[in-house]
Amino acid sequence: MKKIIETIGLSYCYRAGTSEEVKALQDVNMSVAKGEILAITGQNGSGKSTLARHFNGLLTPTAGDVLVNDFSTAEKKNIKEIRKMVGMVFQNPDNQLISSIVEEDVAFGPENLGLPQNEIKERVDWALCTLNLEHLRREPPHNLSAGEKQQVAIAGVLAMKPQCIVLDEPTAHLDPRGRREVLESAIRLNREEGITIVLLTHFMNEVIHCDRMVVMDNGRVEMQGTPHKIFRQREGVTKMGLDFPVSAQVAAGLRREGFSISPDIIHTEELIDNLCQLK
Amino acid sequence: MELTKNITLGVYLPGQSSIHNLDPRTKISAATILIVLLLFARSYEAYGLIALFTAALIFCSGIPSGYVIRGLKPMLPVLVIMWVFQLFLYKTPDTAILFEWWVFEATEAGLHMGNLITLRVLFLFTVTTLLTLTTSVVSLTDGLESLLKPLKMIGLPSQELVMTLVIALRFVLILAEELEKIIKAQMARGVAFDQGNFIQKTKKLFPVFLPLFIGAFKRAEELIVAMEARSYTGGKGRTKMKTLRMSSSDLSAAFVMLAYSGILIYVIISVEPII
Numbered sequence: 192m193k194k195i196i197e198t199i200g201l202s203y204c205y206r207a208g209t210s211e212e213v214k215a216l217q218d219v220n221m222s223v224a225k226g227e228i229l230a231i232t233g234q235n236g237s238g239k240s241t242l243a244r245h246f247n248g249l250l251t252p253t254a255g256d257v258l259v260n261d262f263s264t265a266e267k268k269n270i271k272e273i274r275k276m277v278g279m280v281f282q283n284p285d286n287q288l289i290s291s292i293v294e295e296d297v298a299f300g301p302e303n304l305g306l307p308q309n310e311i312k313e314r315v316d317w318a319l320c321t322l323n324l325e326h327l328r329r330e331p332p333h334n335l336s337a338g339e340k341q342q343v344a345i346a347g348v349l350a351m352k353p354q355c356i357v358l359d360e361p362t363a364h365l366d367p368r369g370r371r372e373v374l375e376s377a378i379r380l381n382r383e384e385g386i387t388i389v390l391l392t393h394f395m396n397e398v399i400h401c402d403r404m405v406v407m408d409n410g411r412v413e414m415q416g417t418p419h420k421i422f423r424q425r426e427g428v429t430k431m432g433l434d435f436p437v438s439a440q441v442a443a444g445l446r447r448e449g450f451s452i453s454p455d456i457i458h459t460e461e462l463i464d465n466l467c468q469l470k
Numbered sequence: 471m472e473l474t475k476n477i478t479l480g481v482y483l484p485g486q487s488s489i490h491n492l493d494p495r496t497k498i499s500a501a502t503i504l505i506v507l508l509l510f511a512r513s514y515e516a517y518g519l520i521a522l523f524t525a526a527l528i529f530c531s532g533i534p535s536g537y538v539i540r541g542l543k544p545m546l547p548v549l550v551i552m553w554v555f556q557l558f559l560y561k562t563p564d565t566a567i568l569f570e571w572w573v574f575e576a577t578e579a580g581l582h583m584g585n586l587i588t589l590r591v592l593f594l595f596t597v598t599t600l601l602t603l604t605t606s607v608v609s610l611t612d613g614l615e616s617l618l619k620p621l622k623m624i625g626l627p628s629q630e631l632v633m634t635l636v637i638a639l640r641f642v643l644i645l646a647e648e649l650e651k652i653i654k655a656q657m658a659r660g661v662a663f664d665q666g667n668f669i670q671k672t673k674k675l676f677p678v679f680l681p682l683f684i685g686a687f688k689r690a691e692e693l694i695v696a697m698e699a700r701s702y703t704g705g706k707g708r709t710k711m712k713t714l715r716m717s718s719s720d721l722s723a724a725f726v727m728l729a730y731s732g733i734l735i736y737v738i739i740s741v742e743p744i745i
């Protein structure tokens with residue numbers, strides 16, 4: 192599969208050259224395949240956000256290289272194109288909405304791209320429609336729930352028609368319902384619009400809906416693979432400080448009690464199927 | 471502690487009134503004229519006319535008058551202090567003394583001056599509030615940007631300045647919400663903000679404003695990153711989803727403003743100023 196983002200020996204230091212140097216990333220080699228949903232997970236401070244900010248050139252490597260569609264982010268002249276290709280949604284919806292009206296906020300990105308007026312309008316309509324936000328288009332953000340605000344932030348990125356959207360813990364500040372809706376939106380954008388999704392999260396119930404996952408610890412990529420493959424490595428996952436998906440926890444408990452349950456279970460459906468086969 | 475309820479400046483109340491639908495440039499120009507005229511009004515007759523016109527504007531805007539008045543409430547202490555200051559400190563040589571208090575004496579001239587200044591600030595605030603209530607921040611800033619465009623020639627970065635304003639206006643609310651949260655959190659820990667003398671009260675506010683300021687800086691940083699991620703590189707090369715267009719109602723508004731200004735200027739000139 193074609194890679195949309197690739198990091199090669201990527202290292203990054205905050206405050207490089209000073210006494211308070213923080214080595215946030217060390218020799219990270221990973222890639223994002225076109226069209227997939229990739230989860231990046233790991234404990235707080237493991238370097239997820241730092242890595243994500245390399246994907247559209249918000250940060251540039253201290254050492255190594257980051258390629259977006261084969262363009263290096265280290266070269267200034269590529270940045271504009273790269274920002275068009277890779278959009279980013281952040282954790283706190285309040286700190287990324289600029290305008291006091293939803294539709295104007297969604298228009299902010301396309302306006303920055305210098306697009307003609309009618310195209311901006313079309314894109315805003317399309318983005319709002321795709322995320323089912325049309326009824327909110329004239330609302331000020333402070334009247335919206337946190338989940339709705341986050342959906343607006345996603346719409347704002349979507350209106351730039353990126354090939355890839357990186358979401359940096361978009362659900363951390365949301366209630367369960369908002370969390371579910373944002374996750375569903377991300378999945379829908381992937382399935383229906385073919386947009387590559389990179390989802391940073393520490394909710395394992397979000398991770399299991401992704402095609403692949405990358406586990407970070409201490410600025411390094413420690414595990415990579417499908418959720419099924421990763422969660423089978425029980426000791427490794429525990430060592431990374433991660434939880435298990437609820438179904439996997441239940442399955443493990445049952446196995447300990449002597450039931451013959453597959454060690455590969457992470458989804459609720461798999462657990463149900465397996466339980467039904469028991470007798 | 472319902473701070474967000476009381477901050478009406480900078481909050482837009484969507485609507486379809488004749489005032490809502492005016493071009494923002496018309497509204498900004500009109501508000502500017504109204505404010506400038508305020509500075510020249512120095513008689514109760516003039517303020518009577520201003521009050522009438524302002525009331526008419528509020529009526530036309532379809533905004534509940536209670537909403538406007540609630541926005542004035544936080545101003546009240548400032549207005550009272552200003553009034554008292556003028557009452558005791560403003561003097562003319564031949565003015566009558568109303569009463570004395572300690573080393574101060576309240577004069578008739580001071581009373582009038584206090585009234586005038588209070589009225590002036592009151593209407594200044596009402597006009598600006600009305601402007602922001604009927605104009606979305608977006609069209610407000612679009613209008614401002616358009617009006618300030620000529621100043622680019624003398625090197626004023628008008629687009630960037632307006633963008634700063636856009637963000638500042640949005641963040642006023644967010645910060646107010648946050649302040650409310652912090653105050654509630656402190657109250658839950660037993661801090662009584664309404665007890666003690668002035669110094670004690672002020673001291674209690676430190677642990678409130680400190681986290682607020684730190685939070686504001688963090689927000690600003692995150693916002694810059696978010697704007698950058700959405701390809702913002704300053705005003706250059708930016709296009710707009712909406713272009714401003716004047717309509718016939720803007721023309722009518724201009725006529726109304728012209729007529730009103732004419733009458734008010736006549737009143738200002740012909741009526742003897744109170745001070």
Ligand SMILES: Nc1ncnc2c1ncn2[C@@H]1O[C@H](COP(=O)(O)OP(=O)(O)O)[C@@H](O)[C@H]1O
Nearest residue numbers: 205213215233234235236237238239240241242
């Ligand atoms: N602006 C910064 N300056 C200095 N150090 C930072 C900064 N941002 C993050 N770090 C440090 O870099 C490391 C990785 O942080 P981050 O990428 O935010 O992790 P995560 O998103 O997984 O929580 C942490 O040790 C953090 O303290």
Ligand SMILES: [Mg+2]
Nearest residue numbers: 239240241360
């Ligand atoms: Mg993070």
